[in-house]
Amino acid sequence: MQQLNYIGTRHVEWRDVPAPALPGETGALVRPLVVSTCDMDGAVIQGAVPLKGPVPLGHEGVGEVLETGSQVTRVKPGDRVIMPWKIACGSCLHCGRGHTAMCISVDREAAYGWAPTAPEWGGFLQDTVPVPWADTMLTPLPTGLDPLKASGLGDNIPDGYRAIAPHIKERPGADVLVCGGAAPGSIGLFAVGFAKTLGAGRVVYADHDPSRLAIAQRYGAEIWELGTTWLDGIRQRFDITVDASARPDTIAELLRMTGRAGVCTSTSAAVYIGGDVPVPMFHMYRNAISLHTGWVHTHTVMPEPMALIQSGAFDPMPVTSRVVSWDDAADALVEPFTKLIIARET
Ligand SMILES: [Zn+2]
Ligand SMILES: [Zn+2]
Secondary structure, X not given: OEEEEEEEOOEEEEEEOOOOOOOOOOOEEEEEEEEEOOHHHHHHHOOOOOOOOOEEOOOOEEEEEEEEOOOOOOOOOOOEEEEOOEXXXXXXXXXXXXXXXXXXXXXXXXXXOOOOOHHHHOOOOEOOEEEOOHHHHOEEOOOOOOHHHHHHHHOHHHHHHHOOHHHHHHOOOOOEEEEOOOOOOHHHHHHHHHHHHOOOOOEEEEEOOHHHHHHHHHOOOEEEEOOOOOOOOOOOOEEEEEEXXXXXXXXXXXXXXXXXXXXXXXXXXXXXXXXXXXXXXXXHHHHOOEEEEOOOOHHHHOHHHHHHHHHOOOOOHHHOOXXXXXXXXXXXXXXXXXXXXXXXXX
């Protein structure tokens, strides 16, 4: 079957690989229909994150179930399903707590479209994807929910949601500051959109990129156009801050701008690979500020943002740069984008 691989900077290509077998009686085989880019895809393809190819690409999307094992009960062949980026069993200690990104039944890095385990699981930009523990992994696509709007629910939409939703529930009307800066930048923009949807007070989006600033404005955010000094020297306070900058100094700057009993989430920490980041611990202690980071527990978080999209309360489409065909995926992926959606002719 055909599988799209990252080879090197701005170099991707389709390769012929063996089709996967059904991964046991609790597993399923799924044919991806709509796949959207994760922010990590753009960072890797443009050379911002060093990665040795070949690596299969694609890890958020919507597909059609082709075949299921005898013990699968939640989905059946022909069903349309939302596919998550991370492999999780649903029944280990961590999955039981909802911490599915840290499932202990598989290697910590076990995921689609991501080194070093991607050769085992593949990516979603291929004809057939093996899905273990299908009853945990696959979420039936709700009737009437547009697959284009649902494709990001496998990773980046829940990632933006978790940076805002649990914290705003504890702090109704909270003021929110999201600092972007890292391309492609969809997660920070989803955070902006959810802040507006969930009733935040002031919502500010800071970035240097005009196209991302324009998207934040469409969601109704106040925008700060960053120069070379970024946030340095700004002395305003926010209850909730989000780092989507991939710039190590930004975390300390944001923590100093986080108000009393506030919370800061860094969604872009994956690009700090290999280096520690200084944080102002005494300031955090005196002001009871929390710092969150880590992979999103997609399987657990997904239902809430999915309901907001289905009801029309939140629309992820303003973040989408382009919808392209399956045949155009390789050409489109090497160009800069905020978020691409790749749709197979169905
Ligand atoms: Zn991802
Ligand atoms: Zn598990």
